[in-house]
Amino acid sequence: MRVLVSGGAGYIGSHTVIQLIAAGHDVLIVDNFANAKPTVVNRLEAITGRHLPVQAFDLRDVDKTEHLFAHEQLDAVIHFAGFKAVGESVEKPLEYYENNLGTTFSLVRAMRRHGVAKLVFSSSATVYGTDQESATEDRPTSATNPYGWTKVMQEQILRDVAVADPTMRIALLRYFNPVGAHESGTIGEDPTGIPNNLMPFIAQVAVGRREKLRVFGDDYDTPDGTGVRDYIHVEDLAAGHVAALARLARTDDPISTWNLGTGTGTSVLELLHAFERAVGRELPYEVVERRAGDIATSYADPSRAQAELGWVAKKSIDDMCADQWRWQSQNPEGYPDA
Ligand code: UFG
16 A cells, blocks of 8 residues: 555654555655654665655645645555644643644545545544553543543544545554664654653663653552553554554444553553663662652553454563663664754
8 A cells, every 4th residue: 555654754653664664565754843853764764775755744734735635646544643742732732732633634634535545543542531451442532631632532533534434444543652662773762852751761861861760659559659551662553553554454344443552561660670671780760749640550451453453562571671772872862953
């Protein structure tokens, strides 16, 4: 298939591009580089050995999106583009709703006008709200912050589109906590500013960019008192997209929802200690207050994806830490600007 990958220069998008190419697909990346560096594309070309077409624009631009669909033959869209920082979404709710919903409106309108039926959408475990333990896909959705609501709303919009047009083939993929990097160490997550997420923060402590990890609370109702999450290697997550795309080509269901997680929870301290094993030394940390809005435990029930996609996450926590460390140690300051 020829696949438009929105946000294809971002963290999960870039890893998925590699696996799409490996699976025999062609890609067209659209990215406005709001949260990605153009050098990502050079590195993707080095890994894949292919020239990768890129269009740099904001998908909320309806005219540019229409122009693209009018001039390119496309079979499917994987829609990663979007803002994703929980805390920032509380500060800037309008920007989050406008950006995340606006790109989806524009893309789906163009898809329908040009008869492109297959869409894989980046959703999140955040749609399970405060009820994320052993989450199954039929659990009611809700959210606790504007970012989360944009995911809940986009899912609902896509469900409504699928009812109105049953020829659509839409996959809602609910990611748990993506971490790790491509095994080459040349592409990985490169957060702007101070990382919000645990794994990139630990990696920056290990490389000397941050003094110490702050563990947000050790009084949760979990085995060691720290928050438990379902960390999934970004390579496994990317493989889940390729599997979902294959499934859309053979299903009769206009819309399907799949959790992408390992089904196993890991605590903050367990992840820290796994990272210490990868680096070969202890890393400094202190326990501080809980972070507002955090829940104790989140992990997937991934059995539907296993049964219907024939997909299962294969990489261990030690693999995730080893690959994250290779990326961070080879690129201590992230991607270069040019
Ligand atoms: N944590 C720390 N210190 C840090 C950062 C995080 O102790 O510096 C802890 C958190 O309290 C939590 C765990 O590490 O217990 C994981 O936190 P992350 O910020 O890495 O991930 P979250 O589970 O909070 O959030 C992620 C995504 C969101 C998404 C959510 C889905 O970042 O986009 O999962 O539930 F909404």
